[in-house]
Amino acid sequence: MDDNTSNTRGVVRWIAKMMVLCAIFGLALFLSAGTLGWGAAWLYLGLYVAQQVALVLVLPPDLLAERASTKADTKRWDRLLVGLGALWLPLAIYVVAGLDHRNGWTGTSLAVQAIALVVVVLGIVISSWGMASNRYFSGTVRIQTDRGHQVASGGAYRYMRHPGYAGGILHHLAVPLLLGSWWALIPGLLGAGVLVVRTALEDRTLHQELPGYADYAQRTRYRLLPGVW
Numbered sequence: 001m002d003d004n005t006s007n008t009r010g011v012v013r014w015i016a017k018m019m020v021l022c023a024i025f026g027l028a029l030f031l032s033a034g035t036l037g038w039g040a041a042w043l044y045l046g047l048y049v050a051q052q053v054a055l056v057l058v059l060p061p062d063l064l065a066e067r068a069s070t071k072a073d074t075k076r077w078d079r080l081l082v083g084l085g086a087l088w089l090p091l092a093i094y095v096v097a098g099l100d101h102r103n104g105w106t107g108t109s110l111a112v113q114a115i116a117l118v119v120v121v122l123g124i125v126i127s128s129w130g131m132a133s134n135r136y137f138s139g140t141v142r143i144q145t146d147r148g149h150q151v152a153s154g155g156a157y158r159y160m161r162h163p164g165y166a167g168g169i170l171h172h173l174a175v176p177l178l179l180g181s182w183w184a185l186i187p188g189l190l191g192a193g194v195l196v197v198r199t200a201l202e203d204r205t206l207h208q209e210l211p212g213y214a215d216y217a218q219r220t221r222y223r224l225l226p227g228v229w
Contacts, residue, residue: 010065011056017068018052021087028091029179032098040113040179041098044120051124058132066147067139074140077201082140085168085194092187093176100181108180119174127167129156137164141202143209151212153219159226161217165199166224168192199223 025048029041056064070079100106108116131137133155136144143149156163172191176184203223206213223229 007061007065010068011061014064014068015056022049022052025090025094028094029098032095033101034098035102038098038101041101043117044175044178047120047124051128055128055131058128060135062147063131063135063137066144067137070140071138071142074142075201075205078141078198081194081198081201085191085198086139089172089187089191089194090175093172093179093184093191096187097176097179097181097184100183101179106180106182108177108182112177113180116174116177119170120178123167123170123174125167126156126170127164130163130167133157133163141198141205143205149210151210151216153216157216157220159220159222161203161220161223162199165195168195169224196224 022045026045029045030036030038033041070082074082134152134157136147136149136152138144160166169192172188172195173185176182176188200223203217207217
């Protein structure tokens with residue numbers, strides 16, 4: 001199988017995977033809420049779908065193919081963490097927020113939702129910028145020797161070493177408030193914590209195994225938040 005055919009199949013798998021995830025996330029939101037009349041949930045789901053469509057249009061086919069499945073050389077610890085951070089804890093956010101919406105446990109003001117919307121969009125922009133700046137932006141932690149893995153140092157990587165995780169943390173913290181639920185901040189905080197742990201472990205792996213990364217880390221000192229860490 002040539003590279004073009006392999007990439008095309010990988011892109012199709014990635015698109016199918018994203019369609020399934022969008023459907024699962026939508027079901028989690030609206031089934032737990034018990035209604036389709038939830039404007040904040042539709043807004044959030046629309047943002048998520050728009051991001052996935054934009055990534056299909058912007059990212060190179062070989063990167064989409066790379067992100068379509070978990071490879072055999074993915075770090076063992078990341079097989080657990082990626083499931084928690086990308087699927088199970090987001091689902092927990094949606095279900096808790098939906099139950100909160102159904103039962104009226106808490107609720108956030110329009111001002112808080114507006115601020116949360118800005119933060120969600122900012123998180124999407126940062127993480128998408130990271131993907132567009134790094135053609136080795138895999139969905140799991142591995143050294144991609146099969147793809148000629150090199151250090152990414154341009155774009156978002158001039159300011160922080162892990163922009164994808166930075167955007168994801170903002171996403172986990174702001175989505176509960178956009179959906180109008182303080183209770184959903186509990187899984188949101190857990191999801192943000194998982195991403196901080198992944199950041200530390202991936203950064204250590206890259207230092208140890210990716211040539212040139214230690215020099216890059218000397219130039220770009222901060223992992224997630226410039227001036228802090």
